[in-house]
Amino acid sequence: MSVVVGGGLYRVLQGACRVAADLNQLAIGTDTVFVALLNAFPNIASLVGPRPVRVTGYDLHQGVEAAAVDLVPEVEIELGRALKEVHWRVFGWVRDGTPSNVPSWTNGARSVLRLAMAIAASRRDSWVGADHLLEALMADQEGVPARLIRQRGVNLDHLTTVARQVWPTPGGEPPRRALAELMHRAGVLVSPGQENRAMGALTRHLTSGVVHLLTNASPALAFLEDEAIAETVRSGWPQTTSAHLLLAVVVLEEEMMAGDFYPSDNYLSACGIVLKSIGFDRGKAYRYLESVMREEQSASPQRRRAWRSNPKNPPWTITAVRVADSARGVGSAPVGSAHLLYSILVDSDDIGRRLLREQAIDPQDVRVSLARRLALGNSEA
CATH class of the missing domain: 1.10.1780.10 (Clp, N-terminal domain)
Incomplete structure (x- = not known):
């Protein structure tokens, strides 16, 4: 079953590009995406606590397990199209294959996003939202977001409860029109x-x-x-x-x-x-x-x-x-x-x-x- 990018996930992706621009990063990594998610959803942010002090965009871990997730071609294409669009909306057009000094998505960020798409598809949800993204970020135990959650002693059961309140229906906001x-x-x-x-x-x-x-x-x-x-x-x-x-x-x-x-x-x-x-x-x-x-x-x-x-x-x-x-x-x-x-x-x-x-x-x-x-x-x- 194919899924499309929901409005909540789109906002997070576009927000990640803006975070990278504000911090003069050359990479949009999992930590950048996580900060954008916290910016977009204050209830989740209040539970996690202050934003990470140091956001580099460079992943210490490349999300090998997430990268191994197989996506049907339609879902893979949908993700690629969304990533290109939000990048253009913030940074302007960059021709494929052309060297550029604007931030680009890291392999780790792409891997986590692919996992989020796979989670939504496996559950036969109509679209993938920020809730699926949060789950994918937490699934990568060696990634920056999951380690930050552990370091701050956030109870995962409580995080799950709050997440269900923020996103009472799978995918949250419907796709943008x-x-x-x-x-x-x-x-x-x-x-x-x-x-x-x-x-x-x-x-x-x-x-x-x-x-x-x-x-x-x-x-x-x-x-x-x-x-x-x-x-x-x-x-x-x-x-x-x-x-x-x-x-x-x-x-x-x-x-x-x-x-x-x-x-x-x-x-x-x-x-x-x-x-x-x-x-x-x-x-x-x-x-x-x-x-x-x-x-x-x-x-x-x-x-x-x-x-x-x-x-x-x-x-x-x-x-x-x-x-x-x-x-x-x-x-x-x-x-x-x-x-x-x-x-x-x-x-x-x-x-x-x-x-x-x-x-x-x-x-x-x-x-x-x-x-x-x-x-x-x-x-x-």
Whole structure:
């Protein structure tokens, strides 16, 4: 059974990167991860006592037993994607295999995280949380966190009791739905019971206005472009391509389904669920792209599109820029995921159409359906 990274574990991983940055470490080890866990969960921290005085990031013990844990490929990939994303969020993008002076995850930290994933998978928990991580840290008896617990005389039974109070359900916080939450705050998406709520209307209007001012795009399109960059980082690919834009659309659809979000009245046509309703599988898309992707020419910097050439992000290809900009002119405003998907499927580059065909989906059928949804004229369709 595959498991995904829960929101609590994600916060700890991102916090570990910040601890490493604050302490000018070049390594993110088990002690760094443990400090981040204590920072994120005060109830656990109050039981353990003061933070370790000396946090180096370098593991005295490499967690040999944890490293020997076998993970199914899907779980291994999920962990790798999460580690890449949180690292990018804090330090910016580092191309795989490129020497860098930013902190990196130690073998010991990776081993403990692999053990946490294995614990969650063995119990058939839907996601892995900070509770699984704490258990994995304590299981490595020679690791810094477990030794610190022993040195301070913390009763493990009491620690277990407190942990169950902090995380009453396995995994704790559910997986992040960052893209859908952003869309929700901007008024692109709504959730049950909020259709007619006036509260937050000013916030939504301000968010939408600021995003449009900064990006010259609708909030939906701007957030989808940012998600495409995140998908690029997670996959380890050195450029944001039109394929990553398509995957960003799929991420949005998955989060809408998982979080019970649906388009607001203004975005009913622009942001409906299309690909997931016909069985598109993001995992299969990743595997296909690994075999066919080739590096392309990167695009030049653009005014009011700084995120596409920001050195903290992977560079965009010329094709990706063309597709994203074309989406702005498809149909009528407001522009959303349907406009972007349509732009991908009609572009001269056929990677989007190949991704669909690989999963026995006819791209022509999808294109026609999108044209109907967006009320495009014959000249546009």
